Amino acid sequence: MVVPKQPAPSAEPAQAAQPLSPNVRRHLGQNLRGLYADTLAAPVNQRLEALIAQLDKPKR
DSSP states (O other): OOOOOOOOOOSSOOOOOOOOOHHHHHHHHHHHHHHHHHHHHSOOOHHHHHHHHHHHSOOO
């Protein structure tokens, strides 16, 4: 099996990503909320609830 050679890292600094426009951010937010709405509305598993309760306890 021949593994392709990876290109050498560039010596030039990477350009900073441009911020997303408000329209793109709004579109992404709406779609993510739609995808995760069912998950956020679902009841929490008892085991997960117990683990969360342990995190809430102060350390000794």
